[in-house]
Amino acid sequence: MLRIYSNHHALRSICRSMSSLPKYETLKLSQPKPHVTLVELNRPTKLNAMNKELFEELKTCFEQLSIDKTCRAVVLTGAGKAFTSGIDVKYLSTVAIGELSQIDDSARKALHLRRMIKRTQSCLRAVDQCEKPVIAAIHGHCLGAGVDLSACCDIRYSSRDTTFSIKEVDMGLAADVGTLQILPKSITNHSLFRELVFTARSFDTNEAQQIGLLSRVFDTREAVLDAAINLASVIAKKSPVAILGSKIQLNYARDHSSDDNFNFVSTWNSGMLLTEDIIKSIMASSVSSEKSNKNAPSEIEYEDV
Structure with a gap:
């Protein structure tokens, strides 16, 4: 739940x-x-x-x-x-x-x-x-x-x-x-x-x-x-893990080559893809698609990081 x-x-x-x-x-x-x-x-x-x-x-x-x-x-x-x-x-x-x-x-x-x-x-x-x-x-x-x-x-x-x-x-x-x-x-x-x-x-x-x-x-x-x-x-209201990762990737990409960026994100996401936030987001998306907008949950309570 x-x-x-x-x-x-x-x-x-x-x-x-x-x-x-x-x-x-x-x-x-x-x-x-x-x-x-x-x-x-x-x-x-x-x-x-x-x-x-x-x-x-x-x-x-x-x-x-x-x-x-x-x-x-x-x-x-x-x-x-x-x-x-x-x-x-x-x-x-x-x-x-x-x-x-x-x-x-x-x-x-x-x-x-x-x-x-x-x-x-x-x-x-x-x-x-x-x-x-x-x-x-x-x-x-x-x-x-x-x-x-x-x-x-x-x-x-x-x-x-x-x-x-x-x-x-x-x-x-x-x-x-x-x-x-x-x-x-x-x-x-x-x-x-x-x-x-x-x-x-x-x-x-x-x-x-x-x-x-x-x-x-x-x-x-x-x-x-x-x-x-x-x-x-x-x-x-978004996943703090996803937002943090996105900002770090954007700043890194600004200052590095494409090859460096791909290597960096593969290492980063090898750990960050293990977050429970992904499961919560998928479940929320599934619930939202099954219910009307009026009854669908408006916000997930993600853990702080």
């Missing part, structure tokens, strides 16, 4: 999970639906500009969500008027004036910068490497490091009023924490993408869809957030 979620079970799941959600200075976590975690960049008075603390907390947060059994899908958004205006200029000034000015030797300055860049990369890569699907709900502004952050998400939704900019060349540097490292593998219009990179000009959701950055666009911030949460809820 398949176990089906009851409203009481779902309510207990929400209350239990919300009571144990960690607290952060620059992030706000909540659980709008069972097994769905909403992560908000929470510096609204700064348009969620990304400072050192926010970068560090993103790493801590997503590494924790990756192993959190109560979380099966994540929605990432920004509090207030913007997704994020990019890296905090004050933070950059602190690095340039405060830290680097105290180092005289050029080689040692370079090594210090390299360590800082690698650390920042690891903070955003924690989103990319999170074992749970991450859906970006973008609105307002998504600039510079904000595009890098969105590149690390699995799915990107946006409100129609969003302004994007791959801002780095206007700051005298090449984007180094996601945009130029991840997006080229999935971009559909490389000519337009390179134009946006080389000019740093602002672009709207139409051009963002043209290059393949966005999958869907909605009229308002409320609509995009609702859609992202609903999508996350659908994903959260």
Whole structure:
């Protein structure tokens, strides 16, 4: 007999999970639906500009969500008027004036910068490497490091009023924490993408869809957030083993050859095909085909992983 979620079970799941959600200075976590975690960049008075603390907390947060059994899908958004205006200029000034000015030797300055860049990369890569699907709900502004952050998400939704900019060349540097490292593998219009990179000009959701950055666009911030949460809820009801395996395969395939991908999935599935989730899914499909939609079970209770 398949176990089906009851409203009481779902309510207990929400209350239990919300009571144990960690607290952060620059992030706000909540659980709008069972097994769905909403992560908000929470510096609204700064348009969620990304400072050192926010970068560090993103790493801590997503590494924790990756192993959190109560979380099966994540929605990432920004509090207030913007997704994020990019890296905090004050933070950059602190690095340039405060830290680097105290180092005289050029080689040692370079090594210090390299360590800082690698650390920042690891903070955003924690989103990319999170074992749970991450859906970006973008609105307002998504600039510079904000595009890098969105590149690390699995799915990107946006409100129609969003302004994007791959801002780095206007700051005298090449984007180094996601945009130029991840997006080229999935971009559909490389000519337009390179134009946006080389000019740093602002672009709207139409051009963002043209290059393949966005999958869907909605009229308002409320609509995009609702859609992202609903999508996350659908994903959260699927087999956690299947979703985890699918994300790992997709990320591996992005970075490897076809032969490597086939070898990797054969090894992965030699273990994962032993899951009881397959039996539950087959049984649910069989029951659904024998009953009317009204009487068929609406949701299987899969075990957490």
